[in-house]
Amino acid sequence: MPRRWRPERNRSNAENTNTFPAWLLAADQTMSSIGNRLLAVRSRIENSAKQCGREPSTITLLAVSKTRTVEEIHAAVNCGQRHFGENYLQDAQPKIDAFRGTDLIWHFIGPVQSNKTRSVARDFNWVH
Numbered sequence: 001m002p003r004r005w006r007p008e009r010n011r012s013n014a015e016n017t018n019t020f021p022a023w024l025l026a027a028d029q030t031m032s033s034i035g036n037r038l039l040a041v042r043s044r045i046e047n048s049a050k051q052c053g054r055e056p057s058t059i060t061l062l063a064v065s066k067t068r069t070v071e072e073i074h075a076a077v078n079c080g081q082r083h084f085g086e087n088y089l090q091d092a093q094p095k096i097d098a099f100r101g102t103d104l105i106w107h108f109i110g111p112v113q114s115n116k117t118r119s120v121a122r123d124f125n126w127v128h
Helices: 022-030 034-051 068-077 087-100 114-123
Strands: 084-085 106-110
Touching: 022 106, 034 068, 068 087, 084 087, 087 106
Parallel strands: 084 106
Antiparallel strands: none
16 A cells, blocks of 8 residues: 655644655655656556456546646646546636647536536536
């Protein structure tokens, strides 16, 4: 099971400097590119699928791009990523517009406000 790191919650900002463990910093440096990170996640998916007796090709990796730039999404697209998820319509629309006409599949994640249903239906392929 991979190690997971979570920041301690009850520390002040002054005490909370450099609380990242060394193994997390090292992992971030060695897996700095989007392509390397996607490759690592796909490898974990493949290994997990094989352990469960499942075909890895039946699993879809959904990359949540809500804090990423168009350039970062483009880098992921160049590495073969096709499914992207967003949970804020106003942040997603410029990204979707930048890739309009491509084969990308967009997922809206979360509740949909009634005044935004038309835009979500127009711009997204899936709602979760």
